[in-house]
Amino acid sequence: MKPKILVYMRVDDRVIKELEKNYDLTSFQNHEYIGNRAFDQALKETDGIIGLALKVNKELLDLAPNLKIVSNVSVGYDNLDIKELTKRKIMATNTPGVLDDTTADAIFGLLLSTARRIPELDHVVKAGKWDISLQPDQYGVDVHHKTLGIIGMGNIGRAIAQRAHFGFGMDILYHNRSRNIEVEQQYKATYCELDDLLNQSDFVCLMVPATNDTYKMMSAAEFKKMKKTAIFINGSRGKNVDEDALYHALKNGDIHAAGVDVFEQEPTNPNNPLLQLKNIVTLPHIGSSTTECEFNMSKLAAKNLHAGLSRKKAPSLINEELWPI
Ligand SMILES: NC(=O)c1ccc[n+]([C@@H]2O[C@H](COP(=O)([O-])OP(=O)(O)OC[C@H]3O[C@@H](n4cnc5c(N)ncnc54)[C@H](O)[C@@H]3O)[C@@H](O)[C@H]2O)c1
Ligand SMILES: O=C(O)[C@H](O)CO
Numbered sequence: 364m365k366p367k368i369l370v371y372m373r374v375d376d377r378v379i380k381e382l383e384k385n386y387d388l389t390s391f392q393n394h395e396y397i398g399n400r401a402f403d404q405a406l407k408e409t410d411g412i413i414g415l416a417l418k419v420n421k422e423l424l425d426l427a428p429n430l431k432i433v434s435n436v437s438v439g440y441d442n443l444d445i446k447e448l449t450k451r452k453i454m455a456t457n458t459p460g461v462l463d464d465t466t467a468d469a470i471f472g473l474l475l476s477t478a479r480r481i482p483e484l485d486h487v488v489k490a491g492k493w494d495i496s497l498q499p500d501q502y503g504v505d506v507h508h509k510t511l512g513i514i515g516m517g518n519i520g521r522a523i524a525q526r527a528h529f530g531f532g533m534d535i536l537y538h539n540r541s542r543n544i545e546v547e548q549q550y551k552a553t554y555c556e557l558d559d560l561l562n563q564s565d566f567v568c569l570m571v572p573a574t575n576d577t578y579k580m581m582s583a584a585e586f587k588k589m590k591k592t593a594i595f596i597n598g599s600r601g602k603n604v605d606e607d608a609l610y611h612a613l614k615n616g617d618i619h620a621a622g623v624d625v626f627e628q629e630p631t632n633p634n635n636p637l638l639q640l641k642n643i644v645t646l647p648h649i650g651s652s653t654t655e656c657e658f659n660m661s662k663l664a665a666k667n668l669h670a671g672l673s674r675k676k677a678p679s680l681i682n683e684e685l686w687p688i
Contacts, residue, residue: 367387368388368668369389406430412432438457458663462656470598512563562588568598569595569599571603577602586617589617591617594618594621601631602627629647630647
């Protein structure tokens, strides 16, 4: 009998076809299945889960007695209760590395779009409101040769720094849990305390994981420390930012503008007051969403799953302490 796996959201079709050769698959393509009978039944029998953003907590794990591995199709794993998984000797894996350049491209695109007001001015053209003399209040701000502050200099932070340094001649400040000497040497990045980074940067880009330490790390006090001319970019997780504080900072002119790819709640409520503001550019969490990157993430997640179900060490095991199992 083939091992059973539960496939949950955003696994590439080509990878699903490969998985079908070795496993007995049950697929759920959206959140609505959670708590329904078919989903609970699949959990009861499943050996492995592969997918994006399924909240795996004690309650779900109690329903999945045979589970050996949860393979996230994402690098962020704030959806997983790692302590609880480790306690039950269930492997947890993610997809680091394969999405760095794609996500950095998207976040840099968001930064440029916000600075140069690209979505707003695209709308002007398409709405037939293009007045031949552009007004000063429609001007953007320069990106090149400005100072970029990156909070969270990990794999993606580093790819953003590379673009900023070589492509745009920007000065780079960064704040991280530890110093990254390679980034300092390659991109002339300067390590600094968070307050100094907030004070001195023209662009502040948040790229930390969502943890207890980073929960709402950008709140009213932090926005007040930024320059009034500065632009804030969130490419990490919505939970890392106090959205209410961001709204007030944008509305009161504490900061110039913001670009966000992620929200506290996703999809965000269409009545979210942030969406009423002119000086924010929003995206529906598309950092890694290109055809190529989604495929690569699915492939790595399948490799992790396969290793886990064969009782081998998965290439990107999160709870390393489980090994040897
Ligand atoms: N928008 C998207 O589509 C998208 C795509 C990929 C990743 N992400 C998010 O970006 C995060 C970062 O991804 P990554 O691959 O660069 O991860 P990473 O682990 O390589 O880097 C994270 C960095 O944040 C630092 N950090 C952690 N806590 C910190 C704190 N309290 N203060 C300062 N620095 C801290 C770490 O030291 C590390 O260098 C992911 O966890 C995920 O939430 C979003
Ligand atoms: O963490 C990630 O990989 C992205 O946010 C996709 O969800």
